[in-house]
Amino acid sequence: MKRPVLKTELFRDPVIIESIDLLKYKRNYLCRVRSRGGAEGIAFVNSQMDRLYPFFLKDIKPYFIGKDARNLEALLEGVYVHESNYKLQSVALWVPVSTIEFAILDLLGRIANKSMGQLVGEIHHPEIHLYQANSERGITPEETIDQLHEQLEKSQARAIKFKIGGRMNAPEVPKGRTERLIPLVRETFGDNMVICADANGSYDVAEAIRVGKIMEEYRYEFYEEPVPFDWYEETKQVSDALQIPIAGGEQEPSMRNFRWLLGNDALQVVQADMCYFGGLIRSMRVARMAKVLGKVHTPHVSNIGYVYTLHFVSAIPNAGPYHELKTPFNDDMEFECKTSTLLPEKGRVKVPTGPGLGIDFDPAFVAKHRIIDV
Template sequence: MPASFSLTRRAALAGLFTAAATPGSMLHAAEVAATMDELAKIADAPVLQLDFIKQPVVVESIELLRNGKHWLLRTRSKDGLEVITVPHQDKMALAWPLLLKTVIPAFIGKDARKLEELQWQAYRSGSSYKMQGMLLWIAHMAVETALLELMGRASGRPVADFFGGRKQSDIAVYYASGNRGNTPAQEIEHLQKLVADSGVKALKFRLGARMSRNADAPPNRSEQLIPLVRESFGDAFTLYADANSSYRDAKEAIRIGRIMEEHRYAFFEEPCEFDDLWSTKQVADALTMPVAIGEQEYSMHRWRWCIAHRAADIMQPDLHYGGGFIRATKVARMAAAAGMTVVPHMSGGGLGYLDLVHFASFTPNIGPHMEFKGNTDLPVVCSTSSLKCENGFVRCPDGPGFGVDIDPAFIAKAKVVNP
């Protein structure tokens, strides 16, 4: 056990969550220590299970397409198979030069079954690693998704089979509000409309003023809103709150966290500036309520440090920002070794929420609710799921690959984006 971890905190967390522990509960009854070396072995271990794909799946081409504000990838194998996948919709407007010039070339002519090795080679190629950051890993996720879909369609197997198989099909979700700057009363009205008739039993709203160095928007909104949301939605609702790096120092974050604890919140997301892991750890050590971190993290070394030193209690890899399903699975497995759950951040617009549903379907130490920000406006069809939140759940699509298809007429109108 790292020497800096608080035994008092371990006892408090165990006592707080043992009584209500269920499969997928936020924290296990007993926390487990994991050393940096132990976690390194987990991070270095292969993830994908591909023994059932007997023949090579050679990548002939990967094209980036655009139809208005929407981006697509069209990937073809040398055997003539063609698949369409959906990358990060908002950030691709910035990431596409990296995707086309740096990432895609490393995969052309290669066997998709060697995806994990190819990812490392693409990272090294042309000193690409020197550009490490969100945009580079968004580009990697775009190609990873395409090759998983290609192999899924080639083998007739769902993507979960590459990660050990599906554990659950119906994924409980929580609605997340993106509001700041409104009054507490206005936010309550918004939250009530957001969850109306959805059947969800959990929600998340925003505190502070995003990277504001302790300012609130407007002043005292957070102190008023935290108890008001609990009063308005009652004890049956699971409540989360996201500070988006609002607090410059641990002291102010702890003050806000104490108010959340008083009103029985389930986690406090990103209280301090996202790359200030040390202040976040101070907050996590001081509170009995779980602290969540990681939506903007892309370094496997920092993930390992966060988990080994318990910088937070819940790990939140973003599938797109962090580089894909494989890397997020490595984070989840390291977290499991330390007795932690994962509650991934959802981004991407497009089909980002379905990426998250797929990840939750095969990850054993997944949290109780996944983030949901509404349905896609892409013309997507699926025979095994409505792709909507129904009675608080989203059904994970079944079938080969990711189990969804984009309207061919929409694809036909898309134009190829050239370097």
């Protein structure tokens, strides 16, 4: 858990962070980090920033100014306790921190001429196989099937995931949808399709087990968040009662909680989210713990986290076989990626190989943004 991640040997001289700017244009944010030596890194910003920017500006950003970016791992530990920031644990803390980490890694990657994946690991997966996610609830099983057909026609993915239950114990609409949909998806797409389902914490233990046994009957790949995400002991109870792998962790902010979930075999598929968990470095530590126990990491993807997830997955040996597709990807952003279309081609996407994030923002587009201040 504590073994160093960032390859600091790539940087001989200090990289002092001179400025961090939160930029906004229309509904989009960017984060720009500059060093005293003139290097620059830019990051996409999660949509949660609309309500979190006061924390970013007052509680997180000042801590990093004047620090050496080569000490990024220590900075991630330090900002957690600085001015009692640990009281913000969860997205209020880790989305701002991951935003700055992404921009710093872009800056460091440009200095070292290395991709983000190369900064935090070795490249194991230059291409990522995708699963087609369908996020609709409140529609009939037949409508779900129609949507999946349409989505698969574009992505040509060989794996799918869809929503079941009512989300966090809410009533399911339409009633009985899950029990009809689980067998219908298998019957429709055949034995060769890899199928997963996400309950988003819809059930108590008994109902989660009952639904899980239906999924086992139809040979599903994994069962995501069967009970509410912070029901740790109940998650283990469900896991102990079923053969299907249990997936979870997209909401998890705590490294120690991941250690418990993995060490107690409550999860077989871990899903730390790059944005919600604080970035690539913290997520890499979770992936390493999972690898020790023979478990896979299949990250949850939240909007702009798509490209960061590609870099992360490329650099972990225990990546799951399929990963979440998030397209269209920021259609209103103006940038160029010279080494990847970032779009699925026969169910796969090529990981960018350029320095840092591997994306170059149009300077004229960046200039349209205004700096957000306290």
